[in-house]
Structure formats: structure tokens, C-alpha cells
Amino acid sequence: RKEVEQDPGPFNVPEGATVAFNCTYSNSASQSFFWYRQDCRKEPKLLMSVYSSGNEDGRFTAQLNRASQYISLLIRDSKLSDSATYLCVVTLPNGGTYKYIFGTGTRLKVLA
Amino acid sequence: EPEVTQTPSHQVTQMGQEVILRCVPISNHLYFYWYRQILGQKVEFLVSFYNNEISEKSEIFDDQFSVERPDGSNFTLKIRSTKLEDSAMYFCASSERMGDEQYFGPGTRLTVT
Numbered sequence: 001r002k003e004v005e006q007d008p009g010p011f012n013v014p015e016g017a018t019v020a021f022n023c024t025y026s027n028s029a030s031q032s033f034f035w036y037r038q039d040c041r042k043e044p045k046l047l048m049s050v051y052s053s054g055n056e057d058g059r060f061t062a063q064l065n066r067a068s069q070y071i072s073l074l075i076r077d078s079k080l081s082d083s084a085t086y087l088c089v090v091t092l093p094n095g096g097t098y099k100y101i102f103g104t105g106t107r108l109k110v111l112a
Numbered sequence: 113e114p115e116v117t118q119t120p121s122h123q124v125t126q127m128g129q130e131v132i133l134r135c136v137p138i139s140n141h142l143y144f145y146w147y148r149q150i151l152g153q154k155v156e157f158l159v160s161f162y163n164n165e166i167s168e169k170s171e172i173f174d175d176q177f178s179v180e181r182p183d184g185s186n187f188t189l190k191i192r193s194t195k196l197e198d199s200a201m202y203f204c205a206s207s208e209r210m211g212d213e214q215y216f217g218p219g220t221r222l223t224v225t
Contacts, residue, residue: 031211032211032212034213034214038155041151041201041221042218042219043203043216043217043218043219044155044203044216045216046213046214046215049213087155089214091211093211094168097160097162097167097168097210098210098211099157099168100145100157100214102154102155102156102157103154104154105154
């Protein structure tokens with residue numbers, strides 16, 4: 001089983017729709033969780049960290065489910081500019097350091 | 113807002129040549145990283161660096177690769193003898209603490225011909 005798994009998509013949604021992505025992780029010792037957004041040929045940009053209690057930033061809501069070992073990202077009222085690849089990143093304690101594990105990303109296309 | 117910067121944005125080199133990719137991490141960050149991303153593939157970890165030494169490296173980071181913090185601001189990745197398969201985007205990242213959010217630079221596109 002992959003350490004971090006995401007549905008590659010693409011998710012094609014109309015403008016204004018609500019869309020949700022999940023990301024599953026295999027190691028229960030995983031410590032921190034992040035969502036990044038990556039546009040084509042650009043760097044990953046931090047979208048939000050994911051906290052145990054869940055957190056919201058405008059149209060974006062992130063949730064963590066430790067029991068089922070997944071995190072989710074919900075985007076409400078999708079905009080054309082939300083079209084990008086969304087990367088899930090998980091950290092794992094590793095002998096005094098942390099290993100950052102990237103998912104392969106979920107591609108979102110918001111259609112006019 | 114502070115940001116990670118990288119130079120050059122694009123480097124073209126011939127197979128077998130040495131390249132040095134440069135990064136300036138965010139000034140109060142203590143942890144530095146290099147990643148690469150081959151076109152259409154996932155982001156791959158290369159190396160992490162803290163307190164002037166390598167904290168961790170991946171299997172990709174073999175003897176052809178080295179990192180250095182030559183002064184208080186720059187963080188470099190050197191590839192000694194480039195191969196065609198080294199062609200990729202190379203991203204530098206930094207974080208304030210290990211395990212925290214990482215902030216990425218805009219990347220250097222390396223093309224080996």
C-alpha cells in the first residue's frame with residue numbers, strides 16, 4: 001500500500017460547484033498534514049495545514065480523520081482559478097527528523 | 113511576505129557537465145530541502161539539511177549530488193556529472209522547524225542534453 005494515496009482525477013466540475021478530495025495515509029504514526037496547490041510547471045504552494053479539529057479558510061475546509069487515516073479538502077463555490085493539482089503532504093517522525101511524504105496529487109478542472 | 117528564491121529559473125547543460133542550483137531560503141527558517149519533479153510525475157524528496165549538515169537523503173541523492181550552505185543565505189545543490197535523466201524541475205524549500213509547513217521556491221528547470 002502506498003504511504004500516501006490520492007485519486008489522480010481529473011475532477012471536472014462546473015463553476016460554483018462544491019468538490020471534495022480525499023487523501024489516505026498508511027502509517028498511523030503520521031504527525032502533520034498539509035494541502036498544497038500546484039499549477040502546471042510551478043512550485044507547490046501551501047494551501048492549508050490540516051488540524052485535528054478541522055479548519056476552514058474561506059471557501060476551503062480541511063478535515064483530518066485519524067481513525068480512518070485520511071484527510072479531506074472541500075472546496076465550495078469553485079472558481080475557474082481553482083483549477084490546479086492538489087497535493088496532500090504527510091509528515092512521519094523518522095529517527096529525530098521528519099519525513100515529508102507527498103501524494104501524487106488530484107487534478108481539478110473547473111469548467112465555465 | 114518572505115519567500116524562497118531560486119536561480120537560475122532555467123538551466124540547460126550537456127550530459128556530463130556539473131551544475132549548481134542556487135536557493136535563498138526564508139531568512140528565519142532553519143531547515144532546508146531539495147526536491148525534484150520530473151514532468152508529469154510526483155514531487156520527489158532529495159535531501160534535507162539542518163545545522164550545516166544533511167539530516168536525511170533519499171536513494172536518488174547519490175554520490176553525484178551534494179548540498180552546501182556556503183554563506184548565511186544561500187543553499188546550493190550541485191550535480192557533479194549530469195545525466196539525461198536528471199532533467200527535471202528542482203525545487204528548494206524551507207521550514208522554520210522540522211515537521212512544519214514547507215515553503216517552496218519557484219524552481220529551476222534543468223534540461224540535460
